[in-house]
């Protein structure tokens with residue numbers, strides 16, 4: 533691998549909220565260009581904190597983040613973020629929300645035509661063509677999350693950071709969105725770092741799964757997912773991987789034996 537093959541490379545990252553013990557310590561994690569990496573772990577283990585630091589939203593207490601060959605010190609316009617809540621602006625319609633932020637100062641300048649084309653393409657990619665004029669109050673949760681994904685895609689990011697983007701959706705919409713994500717990021721050649729605590733979701737979308745755990749948090753295991761799509765639940769490789777991940781999660785949750793007193 534050359535330095536050019538990586539989208540993101542983080543080394544020895546630590547982070548502590550002010551006045552608290554570190555949430556995670558000495559974490560090293562890398563994402564290749566076009567790779568989908570899922571960050572899996574129990575509730576409260578520090579996944580969201582790690583994602584925010586990796587995305588440049590919060591500076592690490594220690595360590596180094598390299599994004600496309602340059603140090604990441606603030607959110608980079610070549611990256612985009614999607615969260616659990618779509619956070620759409622109620623006074624903008626689908627087109628307005630999908631294009632929101634594209635004209636911000638730190639974004640590469642676009643002509644009006646390029647802006648319009650990018651937004652239209654992103655709306656088409658998430659299957660919302662024909663719904664451009666709708667306002668957020670008229671959108672279902674799944675449609676709102678499609679708009680949030682379109683807003684991220686319109687930036688044509690090299691890397692998409694996503695924190696449980698589908699966890700507020702019902703099971704069917706969620707499955708649709710998982711397939712859609714894989715399809716659009718493959719089409720747009722986007723790398724993804726997706727935080728989830730849903731093992732099935734991780735197995736369905738990931739090229740690689742990393743498991744976070746411990747106190748302070750760290751990456752404790754890693755699995756490449758070399759299973760052909762579609763990854764159907766009863767496929768023997770899917771079942772074996774799921775059991776392996778469940779075992780690892782159970783091991784993490786077992787209370788550590790107390791030190792033997794002498």
Ligand SMILES: Nc1ncnc2c1ncn2[C@@H]1O[C@H](COP(=O)(O)OP(=O)(O)OP(=O)(O)O)[C@@H](O)[C@H]1O
Pocket residue numbers: 549555573574575576577578579580581582729
């Ligand atoms: N703004 C904050 N200030 C202080 N402590 C925080 C803050 N945000 C998170 N924490 C603490 O950091 C730890 C890790 O939280 P974080 O949200 O990163 O976990 P998580 O793995 O994303 O959990 P979940 O799966 O529930 O989303 C928790 O103990 C949490 O209480």
Ligand SMILES: [Mg+2]
Pocket residue numbers: 579580581695
């Ligand atoms: Mg979280």
